[in-house]
Ligand SMILES: O=C(O)CCC(=O)C(=O)O
């Protein structure tokens with residue numbers, strides 16, 4: 376449910392200004408220039424104003440981590456051609472199954488960053504202030520953690536079976552990007568209290584600009600349900616802090 380705080384902090388106008396400049400999002404801030412405030416401050420403020428849930432395990436849901444229009448800009452410049460398609464559909468007991476596309480981004484190699492608004496987001500994620508904001512929200516000590524960023528795309532019928540993230544992951548933030556995504560498109564993040572979708576405690580639609588912050592534990596079960604056949608590609612970014 377959106378909170379007043381979140382809505383106030385993330386008014387569309389902040390982002391609309393950026394979108395209509397002559398050079399929308401094309402320039403990454405220089406190494407010594409701070410990222411622009413149109414994304415940076417709202418993203419960090421959103422994390423600061425979000426409540427960590429404790430049940431069934433520690434996670435946060437943000438209805439609006441970035442403006443939907445900004446998310447749509449990221450989706451429009453999404454480098455789908457760089458995705459590796461992964462398919463592990465055969466269901467053997469105990470195995471996580473999935474079918475999806477993914478691509479890792481090297482935060483240290485700006486030349487390889489996607490274009491459009493991507494440098495603005497990636498420069499913010501690379502900032503120490505981002506790590507601090509995630510550490511404050513989650514209560515997890517992220518000093519010394521390594522940040523890995525990847526892009527994900529699920530087509531209709533793709534899925535990610537119930538799993539807990541690998542033990543080297545401390546915290547993951549997922550930012551959902553698909554413009555035009557609606558509840559009817561499915562593809563929800565299922566928050567589970569055990570290794571089965573029958574144990575769904577909460578289900579969150581990946582509406583553009585929304586975000587999940589997951590604190591990894593031995594019980595942090597979750598899954599991605601299949602997008603409906605009429606759904607656009609389900610696009611997301613994950614920022615994962617690794618020990
Ligand atoms: O995309 C999502 O909603 C969750 C993805 C996930 O659980 C993962 O990549 O490990």
Ligand SMILES: [Fe+2]
Nearest residue numbers: 538539540597
């Ligand atoms: Fe996961």
